[in-house]
Amino acid sequence: MIKLIFNKSGFSLIELISVLVISGFLVLFGSYGIINAVNSYFFQKTNSETAYKGQLAMTRISKEFRNLTSTTSATATSIEYKTYREGVEETHKLSWDGTAGDPLLYDNFSSNGNTLADSVKNFKLEYYDSYDDSYPESTWQSSTKLIGVSLELIGADNTSSVFTGRIRPRNL
Amino acid sequence: MKLKEDNNGFTLIELIVVIVIASIFGTMMYQYVYTSTTKSPAPIFVLDKSMELNEIVENITSDYLDQYTTDLTGLQTSIGTTEGSDQNNDYGVYKVIHNRFIKFISNSEQTALIDDPEYGEVLKVTIESTFSGEKLTVLYNKQ
Numbered sequence: 001m002i003k004l005i006f007n008k009s010g011f012s013l014i015e016l017i018s019v020l021v022i023s024g025f026l027v028l029f030g031s032y033g034i035i036n037a038v039n040s041y042f043f044q045k046t047n048s049e050t051a052y053k054g055q056l057a058m059t060r061i062s063k064e065f066r067n068l069t070s071t072t073s074a075t076a077t078s079i080e081y082k083t084y085r086e087g088v089e090e091t092h093k094l095s096w097d098g099t100a101g102d103p104l105l106y107d108n109f110s111s112n113g114n115t116l117a118d119s120v121k122n123f124k125l126e127y128y129d130s131y132d133d134s135y136p137e138s139t140w141q142s143s144t145k146l147i148g149v150s151l152e153l154i155g156a157d158n159t160s161s162v163f164t165g166r167i168r169p170r171n172l
Numbered sequence: 173m174k175l176k177e178d179n180n181g182f183t184l185i186e187l188i189v190v191i192v193i194a195s196i197f198g199t200m201m202y203q204y205v206y207t208s209t210t211k212s213p214a215p216i217f218v219l220d221k222s223m224e225l226n227e228i229v230e231n232i233t234s235d236y237l238d239q240y241t242t243d244l245t246g247l248q249t250s251i252g253t254t255e256g257s258d259q260n261n262d263y264g265v266y267k268v269i270h271n272r273f274i275k276f277i278s279n280s281e282q283t284a285l286i287d288d289p290e291y292g293e294v295l296k297v298t299i300e301s302t303f304s305g306e307k308l309t310v311l312y313n314k315q
Contacts, residue, residue, distance in 0.1 A: 009180070037205045044212040051215045058223065130238060131231035132262040146234050161216055166227040168234040 046156035054153050054163040057104065057117040064092065065147050065167040074140035076124055079147075084171075096123040101154065121160045122152035128166075145172070221304035228264035228299060229310055235263070241315040244273070244295045251297060258302060269307060270298035 011019075068081040069089075078095035094116070096104045104120045105113030126136035126148035136148060151163045232251060240247035252259040252268045259266055274281050275290035284290040298309040 033201065037201070040205070040209050040212070044208060047212060048215050051219050055219055062226075131234045145238065146230065163219070163223060164227070165223050166230045168230050168237065170237075 043156045047161075050153050050155035050161050053117055054151060054161060057151060058149070058163050058165050060106075060116060061094065061149055061151075062165060062167050064094065065149075066170055068169045069171050071140045074125070074127065076126070076138040079125055079140075096120055104151070117151065117153060119154040120151065121154050122150070124148075124150040126150075131166075218304055218306070221301045222306055224264065224303075225266070225299065225301045225306055225308050228266050229308055231263045232297065233310070233312075236312050240312075244292055244312060244314050247312060248273075248295055251299075265302055267300040267302055268298075269300050270296050270309070272296055274311075 064081075064083070068083050071079060071081045072091065073080045077098055078093070080091065080093040082089055082091055084090070093107055093109060093113075094104070095108050095113070096102065100121045101119060103115040103118040104123055106116045107113050126138065127140055127144040128136045128146035128148060129141070129143045130145055133146075137144070145168065147167050147169065149163075149165045149167065152160050153163070155161050232247070235250065236247050240250075248271055250261075251263070251271050252261070253271060255268055255271055257268050259268060272295070273284040273288075273291050274294050274296045275284040275288060276282070281296075284293070293314050295312045296309065297312065298307055300307045
C-alpha cells in the first residue's frame with residue numbers, strides 16, 4: 001500500500017491525456033446538470049412571481065367588485081363601476097384591450113391607467129343571475145347578481161396560469 | 173516508451189476516495205434540486221384551490237342574500253347539515269366542518285341549542301377544501 005501511494009514514477013502522457021478526456025466528459029455532463037438546475041430555479045422564480053402577481057390582482061379585483069354599487073358599462077373585458085369611498089361616490093374602471101401580452105389596467109380613462117397585472121394572456125368577465133346560473137351573460141344585465149372573473153397570466157417559458165374567482169357585489 | 177508501458181493502475185484507496193467524493197457531491201446536488209423542483213407547482217396549486225374555496229363561499233353568500241336572509245335553517249340545510257360530511261352540489265365540492273347556530277356568552281362562542289332563543293340567529297359555517305385542506309369560516313346572521 002505505502003509503496004503504491006508514494007510511487008514516484010510520475011504520470012505518463014497517456015495517463016494525463018485520459019485524465020483530461022475523462023474530466024472533460026465529467027465537466028460536460030456535470031455542467032448540463034448544473035445548467036438544468038439553474039434553469040429550473042429561474043423557472044420556479046418566475047412561477048412564484050406569476051402566482052403572487054395573480055393573487056394580488058385577484059384580491060384587488062374581489063375587493064373592488066364586492067363594494068361596487070352600480071355599473072355604467074360592463075362587457076367581457078372591461079367594466080366601469082361606481083363605488084363609495086369614505087362616503088364619496090367614485091367611478092372606477094377595469095379594462096384590458098384584448099391583445100395577449102398587454103396589461104390589465106385600472107382607471108384607464110384617458111390612456112393614463114395604472115397597471116394591475118402585466119403580461120395578461122386573457123381576461124374575461126361573466127355576469128351571473130344566480131350562483132347556479134349555467135348561462136352567464138357577457139354584458140351586465142339588470143338581473144346580474146354575481147361577477148365571474150377569469151385572469152390568465154403568461155408565466156415562465158410562455159406557460160400560462162389561470163386564476164378564476166367569483167364575486168357577489170354586496171351593495172347593489 | 174518505458175512510461176507508456178507502466179502498468180500501475182489506480183490504487184484501491186484512490187478509487188474509494190473518488191467514489192466517496194462523487195457520491196457526497198451527488199447527494200448534495202440531489203438534496204438541493206429535489207425539493208425545489210418537485211414542490212415548485214405547489215404555490216400555484218394552493219392558490220388555485222384557495223380561490224376555488226372563495227368561490228364556493230361567494231356562491232353560498234349569494235344564495236343567502238337572494239333567498240335565505242330570514243330563513244337561516246334553509247341555508248343550513250342547503251349547505252349540508254351533517255358536520256364532517258363531503259358535499260358536491262351547485263355550490264361546489266367541499267367538506268362541511270361547522271354548520272351550526274351559535275350564541276355568544278360573555279364574548280365566548282357557544283353552540284346554540286334548538287331550545288335557545290338565539291337558535292336561528294347566527295349561523296357559523298366552516299368549509300374545507302377537499303383538495304388542499306384549507307378552511308374558511310363565515311358567519312351569516314338573520315336579518
